[in-house]
Amino acid sequence: MKALLLSGGSGTRLRPITHTSAKQLVPVANKPVLFYGLEAIADAGVTEVGIVVGDTAEEIREAVGDGSAFGLDITYIPQSAPLGLAHAVLIAREFLGDDDFVMYLGDNFVVGGITGLVDAFRAERPDAQIMLTRVADPAAFGVAELDAAGQVIALEEKPEHPKSDLALVGVYLFTPAIHEAVRSIEPSGRGELEITHAIQWLIDARRDVRSTTISGYWKDTGNVADMLEVNRSVLETLERRIDGEAEDCEIIGRVRIEAGARVTGSRIVGPAIIGADTVISDSYVGPFTSIAGDCRIDDSEIEYSIVLRGSSVSGVRRVEASLIGRNVEVTPAPRKPAAHRFVLGDHSKVQIAP
Template identity: 30%
Template sequence: MKAMILAAGKGERMRPLTLTTPKPLVPAAGKPLIEYHLEALARAGITEVVINHAWLGQQIEDHLGDGSRFGLSIRYSPEGEPLETGGGIFKALPLLGDAPFLLVNGDVWSDYDFAGLNAPLQGLAHLVLVDNPGHHGRGDFRLADGQVSDGDEAPGTLTFSGISVLHPALFEGCQPGAFKLAPLLRRAMAEGKVSGEHYQGHWIDVGTLERLADVERLLGERV
């Protein structure tokens, strides 16, 4: 299985750090955030990774290179302008091939074991869901009997972790350009083609300096 890391965001809420450093290279406990993902992917036996980028993206390529020092082969999908999540993935599909691929947001941190996702995909997507954090109390989706449905802000919703397995067929009919991933997922949910799991380990959406500090605190506790 190949993997894609989404790394094209500007990280505006993490300024001034992201004025001169792309968000995936912002360090947590002395290591760039994206390196935690790369190391976890390598541990899970994944060897081929695609990374999209836009804001200060050349810095990402210069820092990570071909990925060999992580035991990986990294290819890049540069975007002249950010294409949002769906558009960015669609642009990178030629690098990802025809089989289901693992997708992870570059701006989350988790101790989730990616090896658990290297199983046959039933349907068009498999989502890892987590408990709703304080900054996203309404959640995203509902999970019942292993199937994911649109949460519609109802009680019992969970938050999409930004970790998933997607089938390229999810993007059938899409056109190049900027578009979001969520409508494609909701369409597939309506067809009963999205499975999911509830992960209750450590997970942080590193969207602010305060949450970056939370990651560093957790990492410090693990030393």
């Protein structure tokens, strides 16, 4: 079995962060989202991985390399434009050959990994296996309709009137049957080759399409709110470890201070992670905060936030629910000089508050 990891999207919902950085490399608990997917694939015993890359190809290559750090053998597959998930399968045909494969969206996050799903697929080998989860806003996703027996009978991509609340999670498993399907469909109204249309083609051709509804945690990290929520979820599993320096501090709960970091005169309430070579002084860092390496937090308060490498927050009272990019400086606005301007008539009396 092989894996196809999709990392070609432009990440418009995460702008301005993604103007200068691939969305799949935005860190969760100080580790890029993409790395969690690579680790899940490796844990499932899949070693040959094709990564579909687009405009941010060089950045992805620099971060992942040849895959040896993950125990993987990586092949990069250029995609000229984000033309749909089925298009990614189409252009990866040479890499995939006639092997079964798992397709994993690089900006998705599945707690608990995919090992169980992959093992079940290897044992039973349906033509396609999809993962579903119940969501509050199904119109924003691909949606599955099941019959009374739980069999998949129809799929729709971002339907105006969803027939269920079961959304497709960004992990799919296929036999080579999917290749005929992606060659047989036409672009959607969005101009993309939709994987939902390809799977529907398999259903209509009476091929074996199965689903697994997961109750565990899944997120598409495509926007800031979801990034912060995934960061919170990962930090919940953090183990306390103080490898850096901590002087005259109050450290409460599951806090990780990485080697080279220095915290003085501050209060850190976990779960929180402080990256290597970061300096925090006279500040409060609250729960569910990830501060990357080479940052500086001085005389400030921050919680439920993600701060990327090389940034500083100085003299700021209350930063929360924020995603701060790389090499950012956050400081107080200068106070405007107070002044009063009058046109006063004769015999006036004016009182001015101090």
